Amino acid sequence: MTFEYAPAPESRSVVTLRETYELFIDGAFTPAEGGEYLTTVNPADETKLAQVAVAGPADVDRAVAAARRAYETVWSRMPGAERGKYLFRIARILQERSRELAVLESMDNGKPIKETRDVDLPLVAAHFFYHAGWADKLAHAGLGPDPRPLGVAAQVIPWNFPLLMLAWKIAPALATGNTVVLKPAETTPLTALAFAEICQEADLPPGVVNILTGAGETGRALVEHPGTDKVAFTGSTEVGRQIARAVAGTGKRLTLELGGKGANIVYDDAALDQAVEGVVSGIFFNQGHVCCAGSRLLVQESIAEELLPRLKARISRLRLGDPLDKNTDIGAINSAAQLERIRELTDTAEAEGVQRWSPECALPGSGYWFAPTVLTGVSQSHRVAREEIFGPVLSVLTFRTPEEAVAKANNTPYGLSAGVWTEKGSRMLWTAERLRAGVVWSNTFNKFDPTSPFGGYKESGYGREGGRHGLEAYLG
Amino acid sequence: MAERRTSRRTARAAEGGPPARLAVRKTYKLYLGGAFPRSESGRSYPVTSASGQHLANASLASRKDARDAVVAARKAFGGWSARTAYNRGQVLYRVAEVLEGRRAQFAAQAVAAQGLSPDLADRVVSAAIDRWVYYAGWTDKVAQVLGGANPVAGPYYNHSAPEPTGVVAVLAPQDAPLLGLTSVLAPVIATGNTAVAVTSETAPLAAVDLAEVLATSDLPGGVVNLLTGRVPELAPHLAAHADVNALDLTGAGDLAVELEREAAATLTRVLRPGPEAGGGEEAWLDPDPGTARMTPFLETKTVWHPVGV
C-alpha cells in the first residue's frame, strides 16, 4: 500500500500580523523619517505579509543616539546581575511565545515549521538563558579581571535564521553590557520586530535594543555610522570584505561570520545510515541556506557506489512543500533572487558536464522552490565545488586516501565547517586536527548550542559566537 | 660588540700606523627559509648608529623577497604547527639559551646602534632573553587556558581548542629593534604560526643578529623569516597577499589604516597597533604580557562527537 500523509498544517491563528511595522527606536515603534516602506512576502506563495519601514541615515542617527544614551545612563551602570535578569525574562517570554514566533518565522522565511519549532526557537531561548547567566560572571570569563563593555554595537544579520541570528548577536552584546542597533535582513524582518515587542513586554530600558529594518543601504549606513564601537555582521563574504574595509581606521571592533563551502568527509568504515542522514541534514537542512552547510560530499571512492544509491533513496523520501505543514522537510527558497542564483550555479554545473539528479518532486505552482539536487562527477575545478550556492544542492566528489580527503576539504578560501564520518576514533581525530575549519562535526552535522563557539577560518570570517569565546567579541 | 670594536680600531689606525689585525666585518643579510640570502634585488642600505656613525650595510628587501618569505613561511607551517607544544617550548627555550650566551654582543650593539645607556641595554637584553623563556612556557599552556570542553545540551562531546591561524606578517616596532621584535615575534611562533617579519628599518642589525641565534636554536627554517628594509615598500604587498593569514600592524606607523583596508580583501586577521607600538625598547619591558599577543593569531576550532555505545 501507499501511506500518504494528509496535510497537517500548523495553525496560523497564533500569529497576528500588522499591516505596517515601524522602526523600533528608543523603546518605541516610530516611522522612518523618509516615509519609505518595503513589502515582505511569504516565499512559499508570494503573498504579501506586511509592509515594513525602511530606515534611512537620519533613523540610524536616532537609533545610535538612543543606544548611546541607554548605554551611558542605564545599561553600562546596571549591576550585571540585574542585566542578567532582563535576559532571563526575555528568554522566558521567548519560550512562552515560541509557537507564535515559529509560525511567523516559517511564514516570513519559508523554512519548515518542523525546523523553526524544533531547532530555531529552542536555540533562540537557550541563547538568552545561557548569556543571561554570564552577565554577573564576566570577571571569570578569562578575559581579564575587569572586562568592560565596548559601548554601542551595530549588528547586521542574514535571512537564513532570522531570529536565531538575532539571538546570537543580541544576547551576548546585552549580557556584556553593550547596547545594540540591529538590522534584520530585508526579506525576513518580522520576527525581529516581534522581538522588539518582547523587549517592551520585558520592560527592557528604552534604547538598549533598537531594531532598524531596511535593505542593503540601511545596513551600510549602520555599519559605517561613526557613533558605534563595534560591528558584528553575519552574511556573505563579499559584504564582509566591504565592512572590513569600512571599519579600518575607525577603531571599532569587528566580528564577521561569512560564507562557507563545507566538506563532509565519509570514510569507508563510516556508520553508513547515520552518514547518509548527516549528509542529508548537512545540505538540505533549511533548504541549504546555511553558511556551514556540508555542500561538498567527499566520499571515499571505495564506498561511493554503495553510498550514493542509499543517499538518493533517502533524498527521495524528503517531503517538499508547505512550510507550515508539520511533515514538510524542505520548505521554500527565501527569495526570487536567491532562487535565481541557485538556478544559475546549478545550470552552470550542468553545462560544465556535471551529472545532475533530483528525485521526482512536484513543486508548488506559486512561491520560490528548488528541488533537492545532487551533482555527481564534480571535481575541485568546477564552479559548484568552489562557490557557495546557499541552496539545496549537493556536490559529490571522491577521494582515495585520508591525506587526499583533507587536502580537498581544505582546498577552498573558506573555512567554516567540515564533517567527518568514521567509526575509527584515531582517524577521526587525525582528520579533525587537519581540517582548517572553525567547526568540525564528527559523526554528526549541523549541531548548534549556545555553549559551543561558532565561527570560521580564512575567508569565512573572524571572531567566534557562542560559549565563553563569544564574549570576547563584546568586551574590551 | 664586534662592530664597536671595529670602529675603535679603525679610529686608532687613523691616528698612526696599521692595525695589529684587520677586523673581519659582517655582512648583514636577510633571513629566509632558514638561509641568509642577500636581497634578490641586490640592494642594500647604510645603517648608522644613534649618533649618525656608519655601522654597516643592511640588505634592502624587495617585494619579491617578501613573496619568497611568505612561500617559505607557508612551507614551514605544516611541520611547525604539527610539532607538539612541548617541542615548540623546547625550541623557544633553546633560543633563550643561545641568546644568553651572546648577551654581551647584543648589549653592546644596543648601546652602539640605539644609543641606550649600558644599564638600559643590559635590562633590554635580559628582558629579551626572558621573553623567549616566557613564551617557551606558554606553548603547552595556551590551549588549556583558551580551550576546553563545552557542556552542550545533548549527547555530544564538544571541545574547543585554539589553533594557529597560519602565516603571520609582522611589522615589528620601528624603535624597539631587539626586545620589541622579540615581543611581537615570539608569541606568534609559540602557538605554531610561522612569521614573516619586517624589522626596524633604521636599526635592523639586532634582527639579523637574532636571526643567527634562531638559526642555531633548532628552529626549523622558514618558521621565522626576517626582512630588513622599508615598511612602506614591503607592507602593502604582505597585507594584500592572499596567502598571509594575519597581519600584526605594530610597526606600521601612519600606514596602519591603509594596510588594514588592504587586508580586508582576503579577510586577513589584523592586530592593530597597541599603546606600546611607537615606543622604544623600554615600552616593552612588562615581564608578563599575557595572552594578548597570542590570541589575535589563533583560531578556535570546535569539534563535536556523539557519545554513545
Added chain:
Amino acid sequence: MPVPHTAFAPEATTNRELRAFLHGLPGVDEVGARARAQDLSTRSIKTTAKAEAIDLAISMVDLTTLEGADTPGKVRALCAKAAHPDPTDRTVPRVGAVCVYPDMVATAVEALRGTGIGVASVATAFPSGRAPMEVKLADTRRAVADGATEIDMVIDRGAFLSGDYLKVFEEIAAVKEACGTAHLKVILETGELVTYDNVRRASHLAIRAGGDFVKTSTGKVSPAATLPVTLVMLEAVRDHHADTGRRVGVKPAGGIRTTKDAIRNLVLVNEVAGPEWLTPDLFRIGASSLLNDLLMQRTRLSTGTYPGPDYYTLD
C-alpha cells in the same frame, strides 16, 4: 492472517565467516540512530491518513497473551476479541494473529477455527531460551503439530554475546526446519543485546539463518521495542532485500500501547524500509492493550467524539 513461509535454504558456514560478515557490517551510531527515530516520530499523521493507519495497524497486531497465569478460558476470550475486535462495528479489520504459549496452541486453534486468523506460538524455551537444543526443537514441533502457523523463537543471547554466532545460526536454521510450513519469527531480545551494533548483527544473523521475520523482544525484558531498535531492524531487512531480493519482515513487540506508538512504527516502516513493508505479511506489532486504543481512536475519528474504555471489551 497466516503468512506463507519463505523457501530459503541457509548456506552452511563457519563461526569465522559469520564473524567476519557480521563485524564487516557498517556500524550504527547510537546518537544518530536515536535522532533519526526521534525525527520520524514527529511526523503528524492526521485525518484520512490516520484512519488508514489505524486499520492497517489493527491488521498487523499479533494479539498476545504470554502469562504464567494463562488458562484456556483466557485464551478463548482473547481469540474471540481477535475475531471481533469491536462487536458493534464489523468494518474493523481482523488482527494479524493470536500469539500464545505452546501449550495453549491447541486451544487457540480451536477457538479461531473458521476465522482465518492464524495462531502464533512462542517456542524454544521462551522467554530465556535456556534449554537444551532437543527441548527447543521438541517445543517447536509440538506447537506446529498442534496447529501453530507461526513460530516466534528466541535466540540464544548468551551464545550471541559470547561470540558463538555459529551456534545461534544453527539453532535458528534447525528451528526453521522444524517449523515445516510454519512461518518463523526470530526474537532477538534486543534489550539484552543492548547496543545497536548488536541489533544490526543479530538481525542479519537471523535473516541469513532463514528467519521470515525478525522480532525485537519477548516483552519480558525492558527496554523492549523502542523506535531506534525497530529502525535498525528495518534497515537490516531493507539492506538484505537490496542485496538478495528477498523480503524479511519485522515485528516490534513489547511496550507499544497507544495508537500514537503504532503510527510512529508505521511511519518508520514507510520511510525506512519502504511502503512495500506496509502489510501484515512483512510487519507485525506484538501487543495486547494496543488493540483497544486503536479501536477507541478509530471511533473518535469516525464519530468525532471521544469514547471511554468501558465501551470496549476487555478481551
